[in-house]
Amino acid sequence: MQNHSRLYPFHIIVLDNHPENDQRIIRHIDFCKKNQIPIERIRFNLHQKTPEMIIDKIKSNYSLQCPIIFKGGIFNYILVYLSMLFSPWIWYKLIKLIRKIVQKKGERIIFHVHDPFLLIFGAVLKIFKYKNSFIVYDRHEYYEEMKGIGKYCEKFTRFFIDGIVLVTDNQIHSTKTHIPGVNHIVVVPNYPNIDNRFADRIHEKISTVLHSDRINITYIGSLSTKVDRDINGMMDICLALLKKFPEVYVTIGGSTSEKDLLERFDILKTMYSGRFFYAGYLNRNEVIHFTSDAHFGFFLIDVNSPYWVSCSPNKIFDYLLYGVVPIIRANIEERENLKQCSLLYDQIDSKEKIIQDIGYFIENREQLQKFMKEAKKLSQLYSFESVEERYSLLYQKVISSRKEN
Numbered sequence: 001m002q003n004h005s006r007l008y009p010f011h012i013i014v015l016d017n018h019p020e021n022d023q024r025i026i027r028h029i030d031f032c033k034k035n036q037i038p039i040e041r042i043r044f045n046l047h048q049k050t051p052e053m054i055i056d057k058i059k060s061n062y063s064l065q066c067p068i069i070f071k072g073g074i075f076n077y078i079l080v081y082l083s084m085l086f087s088p089w090i091w092y093k094l095i096k097l098i099r100k101i102v103q104k105k106g107e108r109i110i111f112h113v114h115d116p117f118l119l120i121f122g123a124v125l126k127i128f129k130y131k132n133s134f135i136v137y138d139r140h141e142y143y144e145e146m147k148g149i150g151k152y153c154e155k156f157t158r159f160f161i162d163g164i165v166l167v168t169d170n171q172i173h174s175t176k177t178h179i180p181g182v183n184h185i186v187v188v189p190n191y192p193n194i195d196n197r198f199a200d201r202i203h204e205k206i207s208t209v210l211h212s213d214r215i216n217i218t219y220i221g222s223l224s225t226k227v228d229r230d231i232n233g234m235m236d237i238c239l240a241l242l243k244k245f246p247e248v249y250v251t252i253g254g255s256t257s258e259k260d261l262l263e264r265f266d267i268l269k270t271m272y273s274g275r276f277f278y279a280g281y282l283n284r285n286e287v288i289h290f291t292s293d294a295h296f297g298f299f300l301i302d303v304n305s306p307y308w309v310s311c312s313p314n315k316i317f318d319y320l321l322y323g324v325v326p327i328i329r330a331n332i333e334e335r336e337n338l339k340q341c342s343l344l345y346d347q348i349d350s351k352e353k354i355i356q357d358i359g360y361f362i363e364n365r366e367q368l369q370k371f372m373k374e375a376k377k378l379s380q381l382y383s384f385e386s387v388e389e390r391y392s393l394l395y396q397k398v399i400s401s402r403k404e405n
Contacts, residue, residue: 013042014114016115042064134162163395210366225260230302241358252265294324325375334382
């Protein structure tokens with residue numbers, strides 16, 4: 001294995017405001033550490049901290065709490081970001097953290113930015129403080145339909161971006177249109193790490209599903225009803241399935257402070273005690289535990305969401321890896337492959353159709369078992385290990401292009 005730290009004498013600093021257990025970011029950090037590439041993460045926390053959100057001590061993670069908490073809505077969204085941008089405390093803490101990370105004077109930095117607004121922070125740091133630094137922008141697929149402040153951030157900082165990481169090939173053309181002049185672009189799909197720890201457990205789940213008296217349905221992820229996920233529609237489907245099929249058990253995981261949603265969870269816990277479980281925030285090992293037990297897993301995009309774009313989400317590939325049948329309503333890539341083991345829906349498909357189709361598989365266990373086997377088999381095509389080196393190749397190109405100039 002190459003010793004990348006000798007090839008690239010610089011620090012990578014990840015800037016993001018994603019959830020602290022975001023798997024794309026964690027995989028990236030793990031890859032760099034595995035290859036001895038110095039990397040740290042500075043996370044801008046837009047939400048109220050809760051006691052259960054404990055940072056995994058294995059990960060490199062520094063946190064900056066935003067002055068205003070994000071509660072949803074465009075006006076609040078703008079206030080949150082402006083409060084960050086014009087906060088002397090945020091800038092003081094940010095520079096203090098960078099100095100703590102990069103102690104050797106003159107050492108070069110790559111700011112790996114995961115959120116468009118944080119491009120402003122990267123550009124300011126590059127222009128006024130760390131003139132020899134680089135900016136790599138991880139442009140997630142839902143930024144394609146982004147409007148307003150995010151688009152302006154991309155536009156204003158495009159001349160300072162040295163490299164771009166995309167999630168899908170479909171993003172390449174639009175990215176070159178929105179951010180022209182960036183010569184170094186790589187695609188790193190949201191594939192999971194190879195994980196054979198639960199192979200026996202998954203095999204047993206699939207082999208016993210024909211006569212199982214329990215069908216587990218799960219969703220663990222973003223619970224915001226104000227962005228792209230159709231959480232309320234998903235809960236309507238769960239309620240209908242719990243009501244119709246006594247063998248159905250539902251587990252929902254993720255953090256939320258939305259009162260209406262929490263009240264709905266409480267009602268379902270009372271109505272279906274022992275069969276509906278809201279787990280709250282879960283660490284990665286807990287996510288794997290519930291996912292490996294599941295027979296079905298949801299990924300539903302709101303049909304009215306502006307973020308109905310071609311996507312390649314972590315969650316789908318996790319479902320495949322753990323032998324789970326994905327229930328997908330989204331403009332998903334790999335659709336042709338996924339149709340052999342997934343329930344796929346478009347914007348025009350109703351909740352009633354989704355409920356009916358899931359019910360068919362619950363009542364026809366041979367078909368359910370077939371789809372679960374196909375999901376596990378298909379997962380072999382999608383591993384992060386097959387694409388991880390693209391990060392280091394991009395860093396190398398970015399550094400080399402500066403030297404040539």
